Structure formats: C-alpha cells, structure tokens
Amino acid sequence: xxxxxxxxxxxxxxxxxxxxxxxxxxxxxxxxxxxxxxxxxxxxxxxxxxxxxxxxxxxxxxxxxxxxxxxxxxxxxxxxxxxxxxxxxxxxxxxxxxxxxxxxxxxxxxxxxxxxxxxxxxxxxxxxxxxxxxxxxxxxxxxxxxxxxxxxxxxxxxxxxxxxxxxxxxxxxxxxxxxxxxxxxxxxxxxxxxxxxxxxxxxxxxxxxxxxxxxxxxxxxxxxxxxxxxxxxxxxxxxxxxxxxxxxxxxxxxxxxxxx
Amino acid sequence: xxxxxxxxxxxxxxxxxxxxxxxxxxxxxxxxxxxxxxxxxxxxxxxxxxxxxxxxxxxxxxxxxxxxxxxxxxxxxxxxxxxxxxxxxxxxxxxxxxxxxxxxxxxxxxxxxxxxxxxxxxxxxxxxxxxxxxxxxxxxxxxxxxxxxxxxxxxxxxxxxxxxxxxxxxxxxxxxxxxxxxxxxxxxxxxxxxxxxxxxxxxxxxxxxxxxxxxxxxxxxxxxxxxxxxxxxxxxxxxxxxxxxxxxxxxx
Numbered sequence: 001x002x003x004x005x006x007x008x009x010x011x012x013x014x015x016x017x018x019x020x021x022x023x024x025x026x027x028x029x030x031x032x033x034x035x036x037x038x039x040x041x042x043x044x045x046x047x048x049x050x051x052x053x054x055x056x057x058x059x060x061x062x063x064x065x066x067x068x069x070x071x072x073x074x075x076x077x078x079x080x081x082x083x084x085x086x087x088x089x090x091x092x093x094x095x096x097x098x099x100x101x102x103x104x105x106x107x108x109x110x111x112x113x114x115x116x117x118x119x120x121x122x123x124x125x126x127x128x129x130x131x132x133x134x135x136x137x138x139x140x141x142x143x144x145x146x147x148x149x150x151x152x153x154x155x156x157x158x159x160x161x162x163x164x165x166x167x168x169x170x171x172x173x174x175x176x177x178x179x180x181x182x183x184x185x186x187x188x189x190x191x192x193x194x195x196x197x198x199x200x201x202x203x204x205x206x207x208x209x210x211x212x213x214x215x216x217x218x219x220x221x222x223x224x225x226x227x228x229x230x231x232x233x234x235x236x237x238x239x240x241x242x243x244x245x246x247x248x249x250x251x252x253x254x255x256x257x258x259x260x
Numbered sequence: 261x262x263x264x265x266x267x268x269x270x271x272x273x274x275x276x277x278x279x280x281x282x283x284x285x286x287x288x289x290x291x292x293x294x295x296x297x298x299x300x301x302x303x304x305x306x307x308x309x310x311x312x313x314x315x316x317x318x319x320x321x322x323x324x325x326x327x328x329x330x331x332x333x334x335x336x337x338x339x340x341x342x343x344x345x346x347x348x349x350x351x352x353x354x355x356x357x358x359x360x361x362x363x364x365x366x367x368x369x370x371x372x373x374x375x376x377x378x379x380x381x382x383x384x385x386x387x388x389x390x391x392x393x394x395x396x397x398x399x400x401x402x403x404x405x406x407x408x409x410x411x412x413x414x415x416x417x418x419x420x421x422x423x424x425x426x427x428x429x430x431x432x433x434x435x436x437x438x439x440x441x442x443x444x445x446x447x448x449x450x451x452x453x454x455x456x457x458x459x460x461x462x463x464x465x466x467x468x469x470x471x472x473x474x475x476x477x478x479x480x481x482x483x484x485x486x487x488x489x490x491x492x493x494x495x496x497x498x499x500x501x502x503x504x505x506x507x508x509x510x511x512x
Contacts, residue, residue, distance in 0.1 A: 103342030
C-alpha cells in the first residue's frame with residue numbers, strides 16, 4: 001500500500017547530497033554581489049518586526065522592548081511556515097523544465113525547497129536571539145523546540161506537496177493561496193498576544209491551523225512550552241497531513257508531469 | 261544474455277488540459293450543477309501517445325527510433341527515462357539511465373564556468389569529489405581556457421554549447437538516451453564532438469536514439485524501432501527494415 005509515494009520519497013532522500021547543495025547554493029546565489037550579502041535574507045523579517053512592534057506598542061501601550069522579541073519570534077516562525085502558502089504553490093511550476101525532461105523523484109523538489117526555508121530560518125533565528133538578548137535578556141530555549149522543529153518540517157513536506165499538486169492542477173490556487181497567506185498573517189497572533197482576544201472569540205485562534213505550529217516555535221524560543229491543548233491539534237493536523245499525502249501523492253504523482 | 265531494457269505492451273495516454281480544465285471555477289460549477297456541464301467545462305482530452313510498444317534490448321544494442329513528427333519518439337524516450345509512467349504495460353530497466361534528452365540541466369547563467377560544471381554534475385547525481393577530478397579534463401575539452409572563471413552569461417553561444425557538451429559527455433553512460441544526435445558548435449569543434457560522441461557511445465552498454473535521420477540510424481545502430489502515429493510498425497535488426505521505401509523486408 002502507498003508503495004509509489006513511499007518509493008518516491010525514498011528516492012528523494014537518496015538525492016540528499018544534490019538538494020542539500022542546491023538549497024544552499026540557491027540561498028547564497030541570490031545575494032551574491034550584494035554588499036550586505038546574507039543580511040538581506042533577514043532584512044524583510046527585521047524590518048517588518050520593527051514596524052509591527054512600533055505600531056503594536058502604540059496600540060496596546062506596551063514597551064517596544066518587551067513586544068519586539070515576541071513579534072520577531074512570531075514572524076520568524078511564520079516566515080518558515082508560510083512556505084506552504086507562498087512558495088509551495090509555485091513548486092512544480094518553477095521546476096517544470098526539469099520535471100518534463102528528467103525523472104527526478106517528485107519529493108526531490110519539496111525536500112530542496114523546505115531545506116531552503118530552514119536555511120533562511122536559521123539566519124532569522126540568529127538575528128532573533130541577538131535582538132532578544134538586547135531587549136529582554138536571553139532565556140534558555142525550552143526543550144520542546146526539539147520536537148517542534150521536526151514536526152514543522154514534516155508538515156511543510158506533506159502539506160507543501162499537497163498544495164503544490166493542487167496548484168499545478170488548478171491554476172487558480174497559485175494566486176489564491178498567496179492571498180490567503182496575508183489573511184493568515186493578520187488572523188494569527190503575531191502582532192497581538194493570543195490572550196488579548198476575548199474568550200468568546202477564542203475560536204479564531206483555536207481553529208487556525210497555522211497557530212499551533214507558530215506557537216510551538218515561538219514559545220520555546222521565549223523560554224516557555226506551548227499549552228498542551230495546541231500540541232493535540234498540531235498532532236492531529238500532522239497525522240491528517242501524512243494520511244492525505246499518502247493517498248493523494250500515491251494516486252496522482254504520475255500526473256504531475258502532465259499538469260505543469 | 262540478460263535483457264537490459266524490456267518493454268511489454270507499453271501504452272501511454274496523455275491528458276491534455278485546456279485552460280478551462282485547469283480552472284477551479286469550472287470544477288466548482290461542474291460540481292454544483294451535477295456534472296451537466298462536464299462536456300464543456302472539463303475540456304480534458306486524452307491523447308494516445310504510445311500504444312502497445314514491445315521490445316527488448318541486450319548488452320551492446322544500439323537502438324534507433326524512427327518516426328514522423330508526433331509519432332511518439334520523444335515520448336517513448338521520456339517513458340524510458342522515467343519522466344512519464346506508462347498507463348499500460350510493463351517496463352523494466354536494469355541499469356543507470358543517462359539521459360541526454362535535455363543536456364542543459366543545471367545550467368545557471370549567473371555563476372562561473374567552473375561553478376556551472378559542479379552544478380550540472382551535481383544535478384546529474386555526482387558527488388563533489390567525482391566532479392572535481394573531471395574539471396581539468398572538461399576545461400581542456402571545451403577549449404574555454406581562462407574563460408572558465410567568468411560568469412556563464414558572458415560566454416558566446418559557441419562557448420556555452422561547448423561547455424554544456426563537455427559536461428554532458430564527461431561521465432560514463434550506462435544506458436544512454438539521445439533525442440537527436442548531440443553535436444556542438446563551430447566547424448573546428450564539430451569533429452571533436454563527433455569523436456567524443458562515438459567514444460561515449462562505445463562505452464555505453466545500451467544506446468537508444470530517437471531521430472529523423474535514417475542515415476544516422478544505419479550508421480550507428482544495429483536495431484531499429486519504427487513508430488507511426490504512436491504504434492509500433494517494426495522492431496528488429498536494421499537489416500530487416502527497408503530504409504529507402506520504409507517497409508519491412510519480407511523474406512530475410
């Protein structure tokens with residue numbers, strides 16, 4: 001059962017020396033011949049965080065120093081996870097030249113793209129830690145981040161593949177999903193704190209599938225674990241993702257070459 | 261002798277999606293009206309690209325695939341390469357496929373020649389160590405000299421072609437797939453490229469070449485597969501096919 005999907009994934013893993021190099025190469029090549037080099041990778045996250053922090057401190061009457069690490073931690077996590085809505089829809093399309101001529105396992109592309117996101121994430125984390133040290137002092141990250149990272153990774157692979165397939169088949173999705181990303185950014189507690197939402201509107205957060213994954217990275221970075229309730233929903237989403245991936249990737253993998 | 265490539269009743273149906281079929285709106289509308297619009301809204305045409313292809317190749321076989329435009333030559337190569345999965349039949353390949361259908365894999369105009377060599381070889385699954393050992397050889401063959409350290413985009417068309425050709429042909433092929441004969445560049449380089457192609461041809465265990473050129477097939481191949489509108493007309497030794505009149509020679 002599901003042998004095609006699993007074999008494809010296994011083939012992708014076997015090419016790890018190719019995609020790990022390729023991911024690094026693409027991140028670094030983008031900023032070649034720029035003066036600030038890899039600083040540009042973190043640029044957008046830093047600028048956005050500072051802007052959010054200034055506005056947010058004005059609205060909620062909070063000290064910028066207090067809220068900046070929170071916002072930056074949230075945006076760092078969000079930048080990583082938003083891969084599913086921003087880059088994944090383009091995944092097969094942007095590799096169409098290779099897909100239609102070379103028999104790479106389809107998992108190759110997602111493995112490469114997700115690794116790229118994690119390289120960018122690693123850059124962002126360093127800046128986040130520096131800013132946090134300057135603003136509030138450096139807390140020891142909670143150990144639960146060691147569970148959170150692999151969990152986020154798996155979800156980016158499964159849901160990312162599914163989004164990439166849907167977007168290749170139905171072209172509207174390519175445009176719809178990046179819009180949705182902006183909506184998610186404003187609906188998720190990034191600029192505001194989750195507990196500032198009144199209990200009657202709590203569902204806005206509890207039903208947001210992105211929230212647990214952002215929180216599970218942000219909380220440990222600030223030295224605390226995530227509430228247990230959200231671990232359950234994250235586990236549910238992960239298992240669902242794996243199942244749906246197994247079914248759809250197994251059944252429609254071989255069509256991808258015709259969709260693009 | 262063991263069969264290196266074996267195809268049994270391989271068929272491929274190719275869905276062609278029109279713009280309408282790839283629109284989500286039409287899919288949703290179809291659902292809402294219970295499929296009444298199916299014929300207009302779906303616009304999904306299946307093309308039979310290959311039908312019942314059977315052949316086996318052994319060690320040392322050189323197969324030429326002949327056929328008109330759209331007969332299925334390239335599609336068959338892509339099925340052999342594993343780009344498309346056949347919708348019917350079985351295909352078994354014992355060996356490593358070296359596809360030269362698209363030799364430009366891994367070319368990035370913004371990086372230098374050396375980096376491009378590494379990139380292209382990486383994309384073909386080779387490790388850094390394997391590549392590094394080959395770089396002097398590739399530079400020498402491509403006659404790029406010190407240009408190798410300049411960005412690829414500064415190269416002339418001939419230089420690009422020479423470098424791509426040099427990289428694509430530098431690794432020992434096992435089962436070699438060719439979509440038309442690969443040649444490169446100016447007159448001076450052409451002969452060298454010919455010699456190189458003959459060299460990798462002799463090193464490969466099996467070669468499969470899709471082409472329009474009957475002369476070429478007669479020159480380099482021992483087997484021929486003739487396709488006509490996705491059907492297999494003939495497979496066998498070159499001596500069994502009348503190339504001039506395009507028919508099977510009866511009593512051989």
